[in-house]
Amino acid sequence: MSESEPNARSRLLAAPGWMRRHTPLLGRLVDQLAAVNVLDCATRLAAQAFLGAIPALFVLGAIAPDWVQEQFVSSIRTTLGLQDAALDQVRSVYSATDATAAASTGAVGVVVTLLSATACSRALQRMCERSWHLPKAKARLAAWRWLAWIGVWLTALLFQGPVQDAFGSGRLTGLLLAVVSGTALWWWTQHLLLGARVPWLPLLPGAVLAGVGQQLLSSASQIYMPHAVERSMQQFGSLGSVFVLLSWLIMLFVVITVAVAVGYVVAREPLPARWLRTPMDPLPPAR
Template identity: 45%
Template sequence: MSLAARMRGIRSAAERRFPVLSELTGRLVGGNLLDAATRLAAQAFLAAVPLLFALAAFAPLGVRDQLQDSLRAMFGLTGQGDTELRQVLEGSTAESLRETTGILGALVALVSATSFSRAMARVCERAWGLPKAGTRIAAWRWTVWLLALCLVVLFQAPLRDGFGAGAWLGMPLYFLVGVGVWLWTQHLLLAKRVAWLPLLPGSLLAAGATTALALTARLYMPGAVNRALEEYGSLGLVLTMLSWLIGVCAALTFAVTIGAVLAQEPPLDRYLGTRRRDG
């Protein structure tokens, strides 16, 4: 028997014994997940920029200071990167932004930013093989999720610091909060079409991935941001942040998809109530 035939036999035996492997491989290879992750990252970037300027223009000073601390904690910003962030959020810049943007502009920025919510909803729907929810049902969910995400970002600094206790408590808390955030995210954006319990595997994977990326970002991003600003200016900053967002969105896309497959295949389907009925 040839090596290729032997390998096919081993794969067939593994798929019969562990059917989840077949489904998982098919979804990961044929699901265009990297394309979906790239689109999600692009929408995240297009949503983040106008929202950042809207917060800089209209948020109270305390909120701007909290946002600056949280963004610094997320990316470990130092040097020129930290200087650029302060310039966006400082008082004089906020006044000029308020004059040029206006309340109507801020509302337009919020509405346009829901494209990120829609992209995230589509990732969840594809993971679970569900059709798009009707606009009348989903529209308010997009806005609520986006506002909740802004709050999560706003409180990153105290959360990662364990509310004063340090990173030894902050990172486990960050993981637990992440599980809750991604559990609620899927339930909300899927318009309650999937029960809470089957969403748990994807939420655990997404929280684990974002926790690992949060630790990595503090090591990699400060130097990368400062080098990009020094060599290419603002364009370098855009490329660096977009590259990081693609990594984060790819991790989330894969986590939600893998979680959905695991929840619907043996042996977890027996415990999560997702076992398919034959006939």
């Protein structure tokens, strides 16, 4: 072993300490992302969202009015950029069914959807609590919040198509409106799922990062997703779209998890903390 190898290894091991001394903010960001365990949180959230989305599609296909079905198809197409065969698969979910089958599917489907979707709500709550270093809220205090989150986000998904087009005002205005609406939704989501233990203003940096990141991913999906879905369907058939959708959900929740985790660090920096009135004392228990 040459003398240069031990020296190189020593420099490598000393790098984190050097980084914290000379770039303390970067060091705090690295520590925060490691504590949150971004990839683990994102994967869990993607899996729970995927398990909740499929039953929801069947429920909506069975019991929703025609205009709601059409609006959901439009919003999914706009958000994911789906085309051709992949879009036909989505439309097939909303094909007409007889009244008896719709009633039967609706009764069972609503229960399955609620159970699956509340699992996603719970996973998202744990991610927010981990990012803000808070203890887990009691289930009896948080249960209604899980259901409220599901209802609001299903409504938001329903109108994603018109929002992206700014209700006919144009694509550029739609992008700005989508960022603003996404920021508002993630701001409210954090406050709701954290049980109002964190004041509104300190949650704003994470909400802005999430709103911007989500819209950047949606814009990139318009270019990437059609080709990715087409290639996967050629290789794996109809299951190909499932693989691509799950990968997209993982990317989405990586963006959201990083945004919320980084938002915590930004909100506690000296200057933003004064503006946002971030509490530095231990936060109160959930109400």
